[in-house]
Amino acid sequence: MAVTVVTENIAAQLDLLVDLRRYFRYAAIDTEFSGFIRPTPPYASEEDRYADVKYNVDRMKLIQLGITLFDENGSTPWQGCCWQFNFSDFDPLVHPSSPKSLELLRRSGHDLEGNRRNGINGDKWSNVLRNKLFDRRYGSIYVTFHGLYDVAYVIKLITGGAPLPPTLREFIAAARRVFGALYDIKYIAKYCDGLSGREFGLTSLAQELVVEQDGNPHQAAYDSLSISRVFNEMNRRYNIGGNERFVSVLYGLENSCTESKKRYQRGTMAYLPNYVGQYGFQAHSGIPPSPMFVFLPQVGPLLHQAHGVPSSPESQQQQNTLSCHGYVSGMGNVKVRR
Numbered sequence: 001m002a003v004t005v006v007t008e009n010i011a012a013q014l015d016l017l018v019d020l021r022r023y024f025r026y027a028a029i030d031t032e033f034s035g036f037i038r039p040t041p042p043y044a045s046e047e048d049r050y051a052d053v054k055y056n057v058d059r060m061k062l063i064q065l066g067i068t069l070f071d072e073n074g075s076t077p078w079q080g081c082c083w084q085f086n087f088s089d090f091d092p093l094v095h096p097s098s099p100k101s102l103e104l105l106r107r108s109g110h111d112l113e114g115n116r117r118n119g120i121n122g123d124k125w126s127n128v129l130r131n132k133l134f135d136r137r138y139g140s141i142y143v144t145f146h147g148l149y150d151v152a153y154v155i156k157l158i159t160g161g162a163p164l165p166p167t168l169r170e171f172i173a174a175a176r177r178v179f180g181a182l183y184d185i186k187y188i189a190k191y192c193d194g195l196s197g198r199e200f201g202l203t204s205l206a207q208e209l210v211v212e213q214d215g216n217p218h219q220a221a222y223d224s225l226s227i228s229r230v231f232n233e234m235n236r237r238y239n240i241g242g243n244e245r246f247v248s249v250l251y252g253l254e255n256s257c258t259e260s261k262k263r264y265q266r267g268t269m270a271y272l273p274n275y276v277g278q279y280g281f282q283a284h285s286g287i288p289p290s291p292m293f294v295f296l297p298q299v300g301p302l303l304h305q306a307h308g309v310p311s312s313p314e315s316q317q318q319q320n321t322l323s324c325h326g327y328v329s330g331m332g333n334v335k336v337r338r
Contacts, residue, residue, distance in 0.1 A: 001081070002066075002082050002219070002221035002225075003081070003082070003084070004084055004086060005084065005085045005086065006086055006118045006119055007088075007118060007120055008118065010085070010120055010125065013083060014128065014132040014133070015132075017069070017083070017132060018132050018138075020069050020077050021069065021138045023077075024069035024070055024071050024076070024077060025071060025138075025139060025140055025141055026070045026071065026072070026140070026141050026143060027067055027068070027069055027140050027141070027142050027143070028067070028070070028142075028144070028225070028231065029065070029067055029142060029144055029147075029150055029154065029227075030065075030066040030144070030145070030150060030220045030223040030224040030227060031064065031065055031149065031150045031153045031154070031220055032062075032063045032105060032110070032218060032219070032220045033060055033061065033062055033063050033101075033149070033153060034063060034095070034096070034097035034105070035060075035100065036101075037055075037059060037060065037096045037097075037098070038052050038055045038056055039052070040053075046168060046252070046255055049252055049253070050168040050171060050253065050256075053148060053149065053152050053164070053171075054152075054163070054165075054171075056149075057149070057153060057156055057164055058156075058164060059096055060090075060096055060097070061087070061091075061095050061122075062087050062089065062153045062156070063086075063087060063090050063110065063112070063115065064084055064085065064086055064110070065084070065085040065087070065153075065157070065220055066082060066084045066085075066220025066224035066225075067082065067084075067085075067133065067221070067224055068082040068083075068221070068227070068228040069081075070228045070232070072241070074235075074236075076225075076228070080214055080225065082221040082222065082224055082225040083221055084219060084220045084221030085120055085129075085220075086114075086118070086119040087115060087121075088116050088117075088118070088119030088120060089119075089121065089122045089161075090112065090115070090116075092112050104218060105218060108217065108219055109216050109219060110218075122161065123160050126158050126160040126161070127158075127160070129157060129158055130158035130159075133158075134154065134178050134179070136177075136178075139180075140181075141183070142179045142181065142183070143183045143185065143227055143228065143231045144183070144185070144227065144250075145184065145186050145202045145205075145223075145230070146186040146202075147182070147184045148184075148250045148252050148253060151175050151178075151179065151250065152164055152171070154178065155178055158178065168253070168256055169256070169260070172253070172256060172257060172260050175248070176248065181247055181248065182247070182248045182250075183231065183246055183247065184249060184250050184251045185205075185230055185231050185234060186200065186251040187246070187249050187250065187251040187254060188234065188240055188246045191246075192234060192237070192238045192240075193238070195208065202217070202226055202227065202230070203226075205230055206230050209233045209237075210233075211226070211229045211230050211233050213225075213226050214226075248261070
């Protein structure tokens with residue numbers, strides 16, 4: 001069953017997630033948001049596609065973040081467990097949105113007005129969320145489905161609502177600093193026997209692989225749970241885990257991500273120091289510079305615990321404030337990834 005996280009219980013749930021991440025190294029993520037105000041043509045260049053992502057994400061608000069933790073065997077802390085963080089930042093009467101997307105979210109069980117009353121203030125909690133969910137010290141391996149917008153909204157969330165990086169190359173650098181090792185299973189499906197050459201949404205891919213699905217589609221927690229199960233089934237059938245070809249390549253940005261990996265392997269990858277200084281990932285977290293893309297580590301229990309991680313915004317008063325899904329394939333203004 002999904003754990004709904006709001007202002008009242010966020011501190012306790014984040015502490016629980018920190019404890020569990022020592023034993024469950026994989027994290028499937030999904031986001032829900034209010035559609036698109038600038039759709040992307042299906043054959044846009046990757047630079048144009050990212051320009052549309054930036055245009056949309058900079059102007060819109062995250063509604064829900066879903067997370068499922070699991071280990072290398074596909075086991076979760078308990079049967080069907082997943083978390084969904086409901087945010088209060090989106091006001092359907094004020095902020096840009098797609099009416100069809102809002103209708104879809106409401107039909108899927110989203111209480112947008114309830115989120116305004118009880119949800120999490122993303123700007124207030126951004127630094128804590130970054131430290132507890134997306135700090136590289138935990139060595140987590142992240143899994144997405146069609147994850148470009150998911151990655152973009154997470155970057156916006158943990159940088160306190162700052163605009164996304166101005167260029168595609170800087171965005172890939174930011175994604176590397178936040179996530180390290182990342183899988184996008186929609187991209188990986190293109191290289192799996194029986195799946196290649198076919199276009200799948202998350203639901204249809206789960207059905208094709210005969211993977212059990214719980215809850216409602218378009219609820220971020222249950223979608224992240226489905227992502228974790230699909231990944232594990234693909235790993236069982238196709239042994240995708242640890243295959244460097246699939247690491248940190250986002251569907252819709254395949255060429256740019258792959259070229260970035262090649263540049264790193266040739267030893268010519270620039271670290272974009274101005275960007276790092278502006279957005280503060282390295283300086284704030286204390287994480288030393290790391291390669292643009294990392295190879296998957298040996299999966300097993302972590303040998304250390306996180307220290308000095310604040311448990312609430314109030315505990316950050318003495319700290320520096322951090323300054324600072326994928327592509328829309330001709331679907332108009334409706335968020336459709338299923």
